[in-house]
Amino acid sequence: MKRKSNPLNTSRVTGQSMLIAALCTASLSSLSMGPVLAQTQEALTFTGNAAVVSDYRYRGISQTRFKPALQIGADLAHSSGAYLGAWATNIKWIKDFGVDGGLEVDLYGGYKSELAKDFTVDVGALRYQYAGNKLGSVKGYADANTTELYVAATYGVATLKVSRAMTDLFGNLGSMGQSSKGSTYIDLSAAIDVGGGITFTPHVGRQNVENIPVASYTDYSVTLSKEFSGVVVGFSLVGTNASKDFYVQIQLLGVL
16 A cells, blocks of 8 residues: 555556565564573564565565665563564555655454464454544544554465455545445465575565555565575565556666
């Protein structure tokens, strides 16, 4: 989602759009929480991560107008399956409207459980918070902050995830001011070990935007990644069939 306001001279979509993106992610060492009680150490685990990406793509759409992003996150997990996390990145799309909003902070929590061998279910809530954003002051838009509920099921290497917006989706409203609450995103992906420490990750997703049919689209990607002593290096090919009248994207971009 997260529509851009000022189209580039190049067309965002002509049937399909593609991006070759590079990323580098460093996973901070996992830390047990506090040496006071052995039980607490075993029950709670804290992990952190940091990444530099050549273009922050979310659901196939650039959030940084094809510029790099610095991203950092942290997660707290309990042995019961409950977890909390936070993640932050710079963005550009809100500023494209001429208003404040250059930081995205995602706050999430949920519960994950293995119901059977190789079968895991994950349910939770995710809040996209755009610090100081003024998108609601732009005619035809609501506040960008968005809340979604999600449920995911993983069997073996494949994961199916469904998210549903409980607020307007990233500030988008219909042409008559209708709410985009109830928008859904369906994500099917896999993480396949192809040997040599390389992971192949295919993905296809479908964004359905309530009351804005032109904004609905399909995105897809393939990613190859490899870990080097805690640092993950990856390259992605990303595409969408998003409407060129609603979104802004160049047809082919090679970075890094």
